[in-house]
Amino acid sequence: MTRTDGTRGSALRRPLLSLAATAAVLAVWQASGALGWIGPNLLPTPTEVLTTAAELAETGYRQVPLWEHVAVSLARAMAAFLAAIATGVPLGLVMGVSPTASALLDPFVQFLRPLPKLALIPLVIVWFGIGEFSKFFLIYLATFLSVVAGAAAAVASVGRDRLRAAEVLGVNRWQMFRHVLLPSTLPDLFTSVRLAIGIGWTTLIAAEMVAATSGLGWMVVNAGAYLRTDVVLLGIVLLGLFGYLLDLAVVGLRKRVVPWMGRE
Amino acid sequence: MDGSGVIAPPRAKIRVESVVKTYAADRAAARTTALQDVSLHLGEGELVCLLGPSGCGKSTVLNLIAGFERPEFGAVTVDGRPVERPGPDRAVVFQQPQLFPWLSVLDNVTFGPRMAGVPPARYREDAERYLRLVGLTGFERHAPYELSGGMRQRVALARAWIANPAVLLMDEPFAALDAQTRLTMQELLLDLRRATGTTILFVTHDIDEALFLADRVLVMTARPGRIKAEVAVPRAAVRDFDNLFDAPAMAQRRHDLIALVREEARKAAP
Ligand SMILES: Nc1ncnc2c1ncn2[C@@H]1O[C@H](COP(=O)(O)OP(=O)(O)OP(=O)(O)O)[C@@H](O)[C@H]1O
Ligand SMILES: [Mg+2]
Numbered sequence: 001m002t003r004t005d006g007t008r009g010s011a012l013r014r015p016l017l018s019l020a021a022t023a024a025v026l027a028v029w030q031a032s033g034a035l036g037w038i039g040p041n042l043l044p045t046p047t048e049v050l051t052t053a054a055e056l057a058e059t060g061y062r063q064v065p066l067w068e069h070v071a072v073s074l075a076r077a078m079a080a081f082l083a084a085i086a087t088g089v090p091l092g093l094v095m096g097v098s099p100t101a102s103a104l105l106d107p108f109v110q111f112l113r114p115l116p117k118l119a120l121i122p123l124v125i126v127w128f129g130i131g132e133f134s135k136f137f138l139i140y141l142a143t144f145l146s147v148v149a150g151a152a153a154a155v156a157s158v159g160r161d162r163l164r165a166a167e168v169l170g171v172n173r174w175q176m177f178r179h180v181l182l183p184s185t186l187p188d189l190f191t192s193v194r195l196a197i198g199i200g201w202t203t204l205i206a207a208e209m210v211a212a213t214s215g216l217g218w219m220v221v222n223a224g225a226y227l228r229t230d231v232v233l234l235g236i237v238l239l240g241l242f243g244y245l246l247d248l249a250v251v252g253l254r255k256r257v258v259p260w261m262g263r264e
Numbered sequence: 265m266d267g268s269g270v271i272a273p274p275r276a277k278i279r280v281e282s283v284v285k286t287y288a289a290d291r292a293a294a295r296t297t298a299l300q301d302v303s304l305h306l307g308e309g310e311l312v313c314l315l316g317p318s319g320c321g322k323s324t325v326l327n328l329i330a331g332f333e334r335p336e337f338g339a340v341t342v343d344g345r346p347v348e349r350p351g352p353d354r355a356v357v358f359q360q361p362q363l364f365p366w367l368s369v370l371d372n373v374t375f376g377p378r379m380a381g382v383p384p385a386r387y388r389e390d391a392e393r394y395l396r397l398v399g400l401t402g403f404e405r406h407a408p409y410e411l412s413g414g415m416r417q418r419v420a421l422a423r424a425w426i427a428n429p430a431v432l433l434m435d436e437p438f439a440a441l442d443a444q445t446r447l448t449m450q451e452l453l454l455d456l457r458r459a460t461g462t463t464i465l466f467v468t469h470d471i472d473e474a475l476f477l478a479d480r481v482l483v484m485t486a487r488p489g490r491i492k493a494e495v496a497v498p499r500a501a502v503r504d505f506d507n508l509f510d511a512p513a514m515a516q517r518r519h520d521l522i523a524l525v526r527e528e529a530r531k532a533a534p
Contacts, residue, residue, distance in 0.1 A: 161358055161360065161362050162362055162364075164330070164332055164350065164356070164358075164362075165356070165358060165362035166364075166375075167332075167349075167350040167351075168330060168350045168351070168352065168354060168355055168356045168424075169352060169355075169375055169376040169379060169423070169427070170351065170352030170376055170379060170380055170427070171379050172379075175379050179375075179379065180364070183364065183366040186366070258366075259407070259409075260365035260366060260407065260408075260409045263365075263409040264365050264408075264409060
């Protein structure tokens with residue numbers, strides 16, 4: 001990590017610092033329990049959480065194996081994310097391109113988007129019952145609205161001179177959209193998908209409060225009711241971990257698809 | 265030497281007649297008058313440089329001819345037809361290269377023909393030729409963000425030229441380049457233009473650049489812009505850039521232009 005070895009050093013520096021910070025927090029957390037600063041029921045230590053993880057992996061939580069809780073939550077979230085991106089990106093782009101579409105739809109998007117999705121749970125149950133679809137719908141809605149707003153904004157931020165440069169090269173309206181506008185919005189689209197997935201993942205716990213019997217969100221809420229703070233913490237760690245992995249996946253994909261981001 | 269005294273010859277390729285252009289200002293009630301009764305013309309195959317202090321309306325003139333903007337009063341015509349929208353008959357090179365970063369150098373250069381549905385066999389040779397002329401052979405597969413600023417601008421020049429436009433509009437295209445690259449680009453521009461006879465309007469701040477390139481130099485007043493003076497360049501006296509002002513006729517014109525531009529620059533920024 002010397003100065004002369006600048007690129008390699010700085011490439012390693014970041015993960016090492018992150019790792020060190022994580023290790024430090026874990027150590028303090030562990031010490032707080034081991035030294036009796038905080039009672040084990042208030043904050044189980046990392047090793048206790050690990051033990052619980054091993055236990056649940058073997059025997060499951062409420063008759064459901066731990067991996068299934070993870071898989072169920074991931075499946076719900078991924079289905080909702082994919083549907084939200086597949087519908088939200090085109091709609092947002094149309095709103096970005098067409099002032100009429102924007103004028104018609106923007107009030108609804110902007111009204112619904114900041115609404116806490118928890119408030120919708122009673123209605124969603126009345127409409128769709130307590131099945132899978134209700135949970136899907138809540139995550140979908142949160143992600144979708146965020147993607148729509150982001151995609152519309154992405155169109156608006158495409159530089160005027162880039163569009164002019166394309167115009168003088170003789171593109172027609174469709175070519176302008178397909179070959180200039182769409183690729184130009186990719187960096188911002190990735191950013192808004194990234195944010196939207198963060199929001200959607202947060203909605204997971206709300207969605208799984210709708211009479212679920214499995215899933216990480218449900219596990220946390222259920223364990224809380226029985227004061228199983230170790231399971232609650234395990235659930236939180238897993239929710240955070242998979243949220244983080246999802247984000248890494250999106251960033252990785254972005255690096256492949258939009259290698260020019262930030263390098264123009 | 266007054267702008268209104270300029271009479272367009274019958275064979276004018278581009279005519280700008282008594283144009284007024286104002287812009288709304290977001291934070292002020294009054295509109296900004298960018299152009300106040302501007303008239304100019306470019307003959308077929310002429311290379312005219314537009315010179316003037318910052319903010320005097322040079323880009324506005326170019327944008328009107330390109331069709332990006334419409335005048336409030338007056339007329340802008342190319343080949344006698346009013347300009348209504350941008351089109352591939354009027355290529356533009358901007359101060360920033362404005363390449364498409366998701367396309368390779370080659371795909372950027374061939375963007376126009378590809379969008380027009382020209383079969384690859386018909387533009388491939390041209391693309392190779394223009395890339396060679398701008399010194400970028402071997403960089404066809406590179407991405408724009410892997411090139412230096414000067415290389416990017418050379419790609420932009422090849423991209424503008426490949427469509428064989430009748431008119432080329434250039435807005436301070438070489439201003440961001442280092443002196444050596446700029447000179448290479450200027451020489452390239454003169455070569456290409458000699459070979460193709462393209463009509464070129466070239467906006468610049470740089471008096472030496474204007475004299476090296478232009479058949480005629482138009483000097484604008486400070487905002488609101490008008491044409492203040494017209495200086496014809498004796499092209500026979502122009503040889504290489506290093507000895508540009510050896511000829512007394514050229515030295516005299518440089519002297520005149522410096523005086524004209526200084527006077528307006530003082531008005532623009534007192
Ligand atoms: N899009 C715009 N909106 C509002 N005002 C504008 C706009 N473009 C230009 N102007 C105004 O018009 C005037 C002329 O602008 P223009 O860009 O043509 O100047 P310029 O001669 O090209 O300057 P520079 O040499 O700095 O590029 C400016 O003083 C500016 O106030
Ligand atoms: Mg300008």
